[in-house]
Amino acid sequence: MKRSARRTLAGVGALVVGLALTSCTDSSQDKENKAKQANYDRLVARQPAGRMAYSPTREAINQWVRTWGKRGKLSYVYIQNARGEYGYFVMKGLPVPRCKMLTPTEKVESSDNGVAVLAQPGMDGTYSSGSTCNAYYGFDATTGAYMEFTVGTNQSFFLFDKPMTMPEYAGARQLGPTSVKDAGKRP
Incomplete structure (x- = not known):
């Protein structure tokens, strides 16, 4: 050899x-x-995982799809401030967190040196940290006006698919162009 x-x-x-x-x-x-x-x-x-004959979680998700999966569905957004006061918006569809995107926010690149996750620009051509998930936006039910609100730091919002009649919501102050009464008159 x-x-x-x-x-x-x-x-x-x-x-x-x-x-x-x-x-x-x-x-x-x-x-x-x-x-x-x-x-x-x-x-x-x-202790193997049990098996269910029926899934209440799947039923709830499917009910959510049936409720919100319709074009033109209105949402009633009630906002409570730090003093416990309520106001409301009536919006077309659901409010959307500002951190939601229609395009990928990251790109994964691989090489012999490893894997890198690279930020991608948003639809407006700028980069975002994705930290705007506490800001929501939507459009007024009758005027189409853009509306945005934030939650957290002593402010909460409650979302319904119908106007609420419970006392804390019934006295809510109108915050956007459309009132509950106006929304009821919509074709």
């Missing part, structure tokens, strides 16, 4: 021995991960 072939075989042999030795010496994290997985497997074997 030629000297270069012997060197190659010796190098491959050393690599195999090295890999075998490293696989025998797990790190403490590897050991803990294996213990966690073994415990999970044991628990699943002893």
Whole structure:
């Protein structure tokens, strides 16, 4: 056998021995991960997930689709401020969080050096941090006027598909161009 072939075989042999030795010496994290997985497997074997004959969650999602999956459906957005006072908007369709996009917000690129997640520009040609999920927007039910509101920091909103008659909502102040009465007159 030629000297270069012997060197190659010796190098491959050393690599195999090295890999075998490293696989025998797990790190403490590897050991803990294996213990966690073994415990999970044991628990699943002893207590497998139950099976349902019926899913109330799926029913609720399908009811949501039937409720909001119609063009022209109005939403009644009641907003409560820090003082406990209520106001309302009547909007076409659902309010939308500003962080929702129609185009991908990230692009994944792979190379020999690893994977990188790159931000993509939004529809307006600018980049966003995606931190506007507490801001919602929509359009007035009769005028089509753009409306935006934020939630959090002592302000909450409650969404309904019909005007609410409970006392706290019945006295709500109109915040947008359309009143509950105007929405009822819509064709």
